[in-house]
Amino acid sequence: MLSYLVFVITCSLVIVNTAFCSLPILILSLLKLVLPMKAWQQRCTQLANRCMWLWATVNHGILSLVNPKLKWQIEGVDELKMDGWYLMISNHLSWTDIVVLCSVFRNRIPIPKFFLKQQLLYVPFLGMACWALDMPFMKRYSREYLVRHPEKRGQDLETTRRACAKFKDTPTTVVNYVEGTRFTPQKRQATRSEFEYLLRPKTGGIAYTLASMGELFDNIIDVTVAYPDNTEQPFKSALMGKMERIVVKVKVLPIDEQVSGDYFNDKPFKRQFQQWLSELWKQKDIELQQIHNK
Template sequence: MSRLLAAITLLLSIILTILVTIACSVPIIVAGIIKLLLPVPVVWRAVSAFCNFMMYCWCEGLALLLRLNPHLKWDIEGLEGLNKKNWYLLLCNHHSWADIVVLCVLFRKHIPMNKYFLKQQLAWVPFIGLACWALDMPFMKRYSRSYLIRHPDRRGRDVETTRRSCEKFRAHPTTIVNFVEGSRFTELKRQQTRSPYKNLLPPKAAGIAMALNVLGAQFDKLLNVTLCYPENDGTPFYDMLSGKLTRIVVRVNLVPVDEELHGDYINDKNFKRRFQLWLNTLWNDKDVLINDIKSANKNAGQ
């Protein structure tokens, strides 16, 4: 693709994405205000259903934009057996802003609308922040270790946010999405966190442990999702917008939610160690899988 064509595609993609986002987020925001002004369960349920429908329309708009790229190929495994009437906890590695687009587009017809755990800063993004608020998505405020040492009263705030948000999801089937690394992967962050993984940052266990503890048996399955952009590993989101993204690899693994995953992560130290070991094992397998995908792609290109 020529630089001129890529630049034109990038500009059109940005404009169309903004228009689709505004067209879908404004009705969601208005509905959210109605829900705030009329705190009645019947109104809440109707508004939530409408907001989820508008989010589905947003996902369809993104899917249409991706179809404008004739070079893009999807390599998907593991969508069998999913149901929009179930509750899911979706764990995924986080490599790029493209991840959110991929998850929305891929799962829009297979599972309930995704609810993301978002960074606090996104609350101030025009249209998107208020729309996510209306959709009951939790905003998480991350604190550094040094800050928590100076302000111990802030410890556990994200866990409490998780608990309150999960209580809202009891009423209707929901997919809770958690990028458990807490941040997008970069080589610099991998070194700073002393990650034992080649392609991943260390996972944070507290949020998903709380979600499993609050919703308990309502989760039908845990979706372990692995994303990889083997031919556009450097700048997948930019390449997606400029029409240069060529291959998206997604592997979905359904993991049973066993009783051993339910427990008091905050106060039970034995459970905390077991849960961290389980999550770290899951993450190690994911790291190996990403290595295998990249190696296979490299060998195919030779």
């Protein structure tokens, strides 16, 4: 009974925090539209990012407050800097991932900007705030739908290009969940993934981002997230105060010839890029096996 009371209190605190931080972000977004001067727009973007920093900081406090047994295990963040441009790739397990990534990196790199599903635009407070922060909303189409509507092909690339154009004036961290969806054992089985703790990575999103602004990125941040003691429902566990351990392991990768090339027109590079990401995912799966077996 107590855990459900904690769940209600935690949800209420997160909703209030989201609403409180969303309002100034929306106001700043409107000011950017009313006064379309570049210097003014950059200043508004910086202030909006500070509001998101506040949201992440308060959420971190709530998470720590309601989970008294929580232990953070964070590795590999020493090389990062606040004034850099980064492309972050990560495995994806739960809604908790967004709170965790913002909590861990809020004072280490520019506030992360996520590629989000179109449906999240309609979530009260959160959706509009993400829109105001210039986060791109991606509309996914099935292969069958694209066969019937070939004119929709390439729209994700155009959305990515428009979003990345807005990121070029202010140091930014662009986050891409390359699996495309949250991991579950059922999805793993349905997609016949060869990994134990991961779905197969998709190269399109990360390739689009590198093609749009690869010359600006200082590094790729490869993040491995795990909740080894709360694997079934980590989001619910965190809200109920039952989260015990959060593991975040980071590898800082160079922007080199392995990821710099014409993915869309150079077939040998495309195959090499797919192999590079697949190998990265194999190593991540081994790392997750080690985390869960400790």
